[in-house]
Amino acid sequence: MTGEYSSFKVSNVIIILSDAQELRQINEELESLEKQIENLNERKMQLKRKKQCLQENIKAQTLALQSSTDQLDRQDHLWSKELSEKQSSVFGISDLRPLQLSTMNLTLSNKNCILVMPTGGGKSLCFQLPALLSKGVTLVISPLVSLMEDQLFALENLNISAAMLNASSTKEHVKFVHSEMTSTKSDLRLLYVTPEKLAKSKRFMSYLEKMYTQNRLARFAIDEVHCCSQWGHDFRPDYKFLGILKRQFPKAPILGLTATATSSVLNDVKKILQIPDCVILKASFNRANLFYEVRPKPSNAHALVEEIVDLIQTRFRDQSGIVYCLTQKDSEEMARQLQSHGLTAACYHAQMDAKHRSLAHRKWTTNKIQVVVATIAFGMGIDKPNVRFVIHHTISKSMENYYQESGRAGRDDQTAHCIVFRGFADLFRQSTMVFSEQTGQEKLYSMLDYVNDLSTCRRALIARHFGETWKSSDCQEKCDNCQRKTSVTSFNCYSFAKNLINILSKTSKIQRYTGLKLLDAWMAQKPCLQEKKLSRSQCEMIIMQLITNGYLKEDYHFTPYSTISYLIPG
Numbered sequence: 001m002t003g004e005y006s007s008f009k010v011s012n013v014i015i016i017l018s019d020a021q022e023l024r025q026i027n028e029e030l031e032s033l034e035k036q037i038e039n040l041n042e043r044k045m046q047l048k049r050k051k052q053c054l055q056e057n058i059k060a061q062t063l064a065l066q067s068s069t070d071q072l073d074r075q076d077h078l079w080s081k082e083l084s085e086k087q088s089s090v091f092g093i094s095d096l097r098p099l100q101l102s103t104m105n106l107t108l109s110n111k112n113c114i115l116v117m118p119t120g121g122g123k124s125l126c127f128q129l130p131a132l133l134s135k136g137v138t139l140v141i142s143p144l145v146s147l148m149e150d151q152l153f154a155l156e157n158l159n160i161s162a163a164m165l166n167a168s169s170t171k172e173h174v175k176f177v178h179s180e181m182t183s184t185k186s187d188l189r190l191l192y193v194t195p196e197k198l199a200k201s202k203r204f205m206s207y208l209e210k211m212y213t214q215n216r217l218a219r220f221a222i223d224e225v226h227c228c229s230q231w232g233h234d235f236r237p238d239y240k241f242l243g244i245l246k247r248q249f250p251k252a253p254i255l256g257l258t259a260t261a262t263s264s265v266l267n268d269v270k271k272i273l274q275i276p277d278c279v280i281l282k283a284s285f286n287r288a289n290l291f292y293e294v295r296p297k298p299s300n301a302h303a304l305v306e307e308i309v310d311l312i313q314t315r316f317r318d319q320s321g322i323v324y325c326l327t328q329k330d331s332e333e334m335a336r337q338l339q340s341h342g343l344t345a346a347c348y349h350a351q352m353d354a355k356h357r358s359l360a361h362r363k364w365t366t367n368k369i370q371v372v373v374a375t376i377a378f379g380m381g382i383d384k385p386n387v388r389f390v391i392h393h394t395i396s397k398s399m400e401n402y403y404q405e406s407g408r409a410g411r412d413d414q415t416a417h418c419i420v421f422r423g424f425a426d427l428f429r430q431s432t433m434v435f436s437e438q439t440g441q442e443k444l445y446s447m448l449d450y451v452n453d454l455s456t457c458r459r460a461l462i463a464r465h466f467g468e469t470w471k472s473s474d475c476q477e478k479c480d481n482c483q484r485k486t487s488v489t490s491f492n493c494y495s496f497a498k499n500l501i502n503i504l505s506k507t508s509k510i511q512r513y514t515g516l517k518l519l520d521a522w523m524a525q526k527p528c529l530q531e532k533k534l535s536r537s538q539c540e541m542i543i544m545q546l547i548t549n550g551y552l553k554e555d556y557h558f559t560p561y562s563t564i565s566y567l568i569p570g
């Protein structure tokens with residue numbers, strides 16, 4: 001009886017345990033389903049919001065365009081004759097670039113407008129020239145003092161009266177500017193301020209109000225307007241304050257300018273600035289005079305230096321250019337190497353003190369040195385027309401960054417070269433730096449797709465990235481892929497992927513694979529590689545493509561000193 005009772009108890013316990021396990025599984029599954037439902041609901045709301053936003057956008061754009069199509073490129077406005085006269089007599093410009101006239105016509109007819117134009121496209125002219133034709137002052141809001149200084153310097157050379165106010169302006173200067181703002185006799189045309197100045201100085205706002213009531217506030221030009229939006233890559237909190245402009249000064253038109261903004265950023269900017277009716281003008285991103293090229297990066301640092309020196313001494317002999325590096329240390333080392341080969345070069349990075357940075361910039365701008373070897377700190381506000389080459393020692397962290405950095409070449413519309421070195425190790429150097437940014441890895445992988453593509457026209461790749469379509473005739477063989485005469489070998493990567501995943505499946509706590517270790521382990525399996533005759537560079541590209549396509553995945557680990565990217569099956 002006791003035995004029977006205990007076996008009954010045991011079987012009961014077994015039933016309870018198995019029921020409990022099933023219950024746990026059901027609970028887990030329910031929890032996961034609930035999470036999925038929650039995610040789906042959130043996604044549904046997101047899509048609904050986006051749909052509404054797009055519908056509103058289409059409606060507003062259609063209305064805005066209908067009312068202003070006739071204004072866009074007309075040359076019979078009241079101001080057209082003077083515009084064309086000042087364009088050549090003051091700025092020395094014979095022909096306007098696409099969308100410059102449309103933008104100027106819109107702002108001169110008091111319409112709100114956002115101009116999206118690539119770096120070096122000529123956005124500044126779109127408010128500087130109208131400033132000469134309008135009564136009163138054009139207020140330019142710009143995020144960086146150095147940007148404003150560069151523009152003031154250029155305006156001074158053109159004999160255009162302009163001033164700037166920022167946190168370090170002296171009391172006397174502030175007083176002088178305030179009196180110019182309210183004097184009806186003043187010939188001040190452009191006033192540059194930082195958004196902080198607007199947000200923090202009530203006094204300045206009251207002077208603006210005086211100008212406005214005197215009908216002398218011609219317009220607001222907001223440079224780098226994407227900084228308003230938190231969705232952009234460069235959000236600045238003080239830009240949010242600019243929403244007040246339309247409320248306080250409803251009749252003064254706003255002209256926003258940016259080189260990089262997606263539609264969702266633009267929608268956000270329109271909302272923040274309270275200009276739902278504004279016309280958005282988007283120039284093509286095609287820089288027809290730039291030649292795009294990608295080179296495999298030699299794994300040996302010495303060979304890389306030799307290759308870059310050779311390029312600068314032969315193809316770019318006596319021509320001005322930039323070499324972009326990833327880190328301060330790389331830029332210092334590369335500058336030293338170039339100097340030791342007899343080239344005039346200086347480095348530029350954020351850790352240098354302001355004096356040395358500005359000295360390097362000035363020497364390069366005035367052609368006293370040939371090359372600046374820089375980190376991305378060398379960026380906004382560089383307006384040297386005759387930059388003939390931009391070499392990337394390391395891939396950029398995104399296509400947006402690459403486009404902007406390489407776009408500093410050829411601002412004078414003459415042919416210039418943009419060369420990027422594709423390095424396998426650089427992928428992991430970059431990914432461990434950007435992985436914590438929300439879309440950091442995704443953006444880096446699109447840069448990798450660009451450098452790993454050996455057949456598609458580089459222009460077509462850039463266009464695709466920015467949501468444009470260009471015909472291959474737009475390139476006219478101005479990229480390495482269009483110029484390549486021999487066809488590129490293509491492989492079916494299935495067996496390679498299997499091979500690599502096999503190696504990774506042996507991963508243990510002690511033996512983890514970084515990209516380089518995996519490459520070495522794979523290359524050690526000679527038979528497969530010999531049969532296909534793959535070079536190291538081809539093996540690197542295959543691994544990179546398997547990563548960007550999700551077959552292999554980066555798995556980040558943290559040590560007190562660094563972040564390490566290990567590879568795991570995707």
Ligand SMILES: Nc1ncnc2c1ncn2[C@@H]1O[C@H](COP(=O)(O)OP(=O)(O)OP(=O)(O)O)[C@@H](O)[C@H]1O
Nearest residue numbers: 093095096097119120121122123124125259383411
């Ligand atoms: N129609 C034109 N013809 C010839 N040169 C022009 C024309 N418009 C502008 N430029 C010149 O092109 C250069 C770049 O112009 P600008 O600095 O306005 O570019 P940007 O679009 O503001 O670039 P960034 O985004 O880097 O600020 C300047 O040297 C300017 O004088």
